[in-house]
Amino acid sequence: MKTALVHEWLTPKATGGSELVVQEILKFIEADLYALVDFESSNPQSYLWGRKIGTTFLQHFPLARNGVQKYLPLLPFAIEQLDLRDYDLILSSSHAVAKGILASPHQLHLCYCHTPMRYAWDLTFDYLNNSTLGRGLPGILTRHILHQLRQWDVLSANRVDYFIANSQHTARRIWRAYRRTAEVIHPPVEIERFAFNSQKEDFYLTVSRLVSYKQVSLIVRAFNQLELPLVVIGSGPQLQQIRQLAKSNVRVLGSQSNDVVAQYMARAKAFVYAALEDFGIALVEAQACGTPAIAYGAGGAKETVLDVRQFPEMGTGLLFPSQKTDALIEAIRFFENTQGTIVPENCRLQAAKFTPTIFEKRYLEFLERCCREAKLGKPNRISRTL
Structure with missing residues (x-):
């Protein structure tokens, strides 16, 4: 036709x-x-x-x-x-x-x-x-x-x-x-573009357009309180606001090439996402690298991330219940206290469904x-x- x-x-x-x-x-x-x-x-x-x-x-x-x-x-x-x-x-x-x-x-x-x-x-x-x-x-x-x-x-x-x-x-x-x-x-999702890496470094990552509904400021405020290392990649109207909000433990890199993003995804301890997404391709891309995802537990994230508390054998991340700083902080602390329970190979297998x-x-x-x-x-x- x-x-x-x-x-x-x-x-x-x-x-x-x-x-x-x-x-x-x-x-x-x-x-x-x-x-x-x-x-x-x-x-x-x-x-x-x-x-x-x-x-x-x-x-x-x-x-x-x-x-x-x-x-x-x-x-x-x-x-x-x-x-x-x-x-x-x-x-x-x-x-x-x-x-x-x-x-x-x-x-x-x-x-x-x-x-x-x-x-x-x-x-x-x-x-x-x-x-x-x-x-x-x-x-x-x-x-x-x-x-x-x-x-x-x-x-x-x-x-x-x-x-x-x-x-x-x-x-x-x-x-x-x-x-x-x-x-x-x-x-x-072109998961073959993302190299699997089971050896992670000591930093968290978020990649997003810097607009209000993506809730990147929520992530930065949480890490300001936790004093854990966070890398923020992305550009948008809130870029300057995010940079002013970030404390010394948060690195705001602005826009980066696809290759640089893939490298950070492969090395990050976990990928953090707080937006309500219809699907959320970035969450799948992170898991393709063997990187666990910590995401707001609504929208497409519920279809792409397996919460390790619900799926202890096949879990690929954590879902936090509300777009509030305290909810994200609680999820990050749980992740810190239970490191090793999420198997990187499981993350890659989950990404392969897409x-x-x-x-x-x-x-x-x-x-x-x-x-x-x-x-x-x-x-x-x-x-x-x-």
């Missing part, structure tokens, strides 16, 4: 889990690629170098390269301008508006949903409280725009024939926002089932959840 793959935006700064899913799908499905904007096909370092990619009018807007999110109110309108009538199959990789493309009755639309639009749903008040656009008269306009986005988001969910969620947590969020069930297929090979197999099997149902004239728009 003639196939189109639609993603939100393709820029050098967009290198998260959703972009890794797009890259992986293109390895085993021949598809024409579309996005709101594309600055990767002109990037010699990108896997998309020289590829023909369809875009929208936002491609020519100023500042689009550094963040098309600046034009948030226009994103739904823009994605609807992509003309995909010539395709039999439409695949979307969506964390904002990609699922909102317009399709005809003869077309099959399968959406891999990384998350319902976060700033319109779960993170609405976090977004408003941390932005100057969330206060005063601009705040009223911003709230109205987010209200309209939620309405469009629910409406556009009805354009999808089948949903895939990247975790059980995301599947629940899809049900909450759209009242649609979803097949759960965890995203691919390889690209497994992703490809699950994705193609589900796609084949959807196509078979569509050919029978019985598209199951409320798909099953594994």
Whole structure:
């Protein structure tokens, strides 16, 4: 079938889990690629170098390269301008508006949903409280725009024939926002890129974008009290704030290359993560190195980390119950007092459950089932959840 793959935006700064899913799908499905904007096909370092990619009018807007999110109110309108009538199959990789493309009755639309639009749903008040656009008269306009986005988001969910969620947590969020069930297929993690190392050094590590919902400040405050060595890797609007907060036992390195990150992951005593993530690829990458994970016990972490207190023979880390400094401190102290109970080889085995090979197999099997149902004239728009 003639196939189109639609993603939100393709820029050098967009290198998260959703972009890794797009890259992986293109390895085993021949598809024409579309996005709101594309600055990767002109990037010699990108896997998309020289590829023909369809875009929208936002491609020519100023500042689009550094963040098309600046034009948030226009994103739904823009994605609807992509003309995909010539395709039999439409695949979307969506964390904002990609699922909102317009399709005809003869077309099959399968959406891999990384998350319902976060700033319109779960993170609405976090977004408003941390932005100057969330206060005063601009705040009223911003709230109205987010209200309209939620309405469009629910409406556009009805354009999808089948949903895939990247975790059980995301599947629940899809049900909450759209009242649609979803097949759960965890995203691919390139674990072979991370060297296994059973010999650990005396420091903890966190790698994250430095934005409020990632809760990196919570981790730093905990280690300030514990006076244990911590390395923080990442950049973002909170970088200076984190550096000012950190005491001498905390090293804030800012942005680092993928190779440097992998080296620190392999050497760290444990990887610490306090965000509520839909999946959390970094937690799997750390375990691929044989490094235990200490994570907030909600969201995708519950599906990727085996708490050693619940799985004493196969445990790969610890899950702490709340995003509070005391809860993290208690988990770190438990880890310090029980070192050696988590076997590095178990961490690697856990990470091996999320390889690209497994992703490809699950994705193609589900796609084949959807196509078979569509050919029978019985598209199951409320798909099953594994």
